[in-house]
Amino acid sequence: MEDSVDRHLARWRGKAPYDELVEGVVTRMQMLVKHLHQTKAAALAEVGMQDFEFETLHRLMAHSGGATPSVLAAELLLSPAGMTGRLDTLERSGLIRRVRSTDDRRRVDVELTDRGRELWTEAMQIRAEVESEMISALSLEDRVTLDGLLKQLLHNVESPH
Amino acid sequence: MEDSVDRHLARWRGKAPYDELVEGVVTRMQMLVKHLHQTKAAALAEVGMQDFEFETLHRLMAHSGGATPSVLAAELLLSPAGMTGRLDTLERSGLIRRVRSTDDRRRVDVELTDRGRELWTEAMQIRAEVESEMISALSLEDRVTLDGLLKQLLHNVESPH
DNA sequence: GGATAGTATTTCGCTGGCGAATGATTCGTC
């Protein structure tokens, strides 16, 4: 079995001081994520939604439909400025609502509108299909293994140092 | 051991029809790639280079320093328009050179300049460090396993249907 | 051999995201 990264690495062999394994893992992850992004974008377009919109609604739902911009930004690995931009778009589309917090008036609470909840539900189906399709190549056991390894990596990256 | 995705999934448990394993794998990959992107961007900035520049130079090197825009675009999962933009930037910075092909004059050959080769070499060090740092959490054996699993996924996604 | 279809690249207008600076509010400390 061969993928495009194999071909890429083969072209490289011997030409540079180069850890093929590291490069392989990294490049494959990047391409998978990029593929996923593009496939989901195409699928979600049918409901008239963009990936970043779903991503945001989804995080909001995880917070029971309400959270502050800074929390969302941190979780989505987004700059504060980028978050504001997203929320602007979502608000204009009527999917979220901004409410100035009463106890700490620096804060803004972001809430899902009914329409936002609806759209999220629709998108869930579509997205789940696309993601499952990608993972379908692996047995249940392999999925667990993969998940575990990725978790080690992410933990390492997230823990201070 | 716990990562941010664990916490995210925990918040979700029972609230939605939801394959935790699929979501876990997908989300972790996305976050790792995003992290990598940000870390590399920060590291490469020291040489005054951006990630997309390196990515392009690197592909070019893999083609022994010369390739056409369309080939590069395909390999980098980029639109033709996006590729043109990248090449414009790289050309302005003096890292690549465009040469109209003589036999088929619709074609353009993209070549690395000496400066491009130099900068690529510098960047290779930096990038390798960042990537290795990320992978360092895994034993050699685990790396092989991870790489194999990712390869299965990518192969599945790339093979027609 | 001239119209037609096809291919490679570029141009154009638009969008999401970033970094830095700004405005608004709260906290800490003396």
Next chain:
DNA sequence: GACGAATCATTCGCCAGCGAAATACTATCC
């Protein structure tokens, strides 16, 4: 209890990428 530092969100100017249309060239077909 007031002043300076920290915190939260937004605005601004900029940039890389996309989709669609335009441009430039080649191949095909009658």
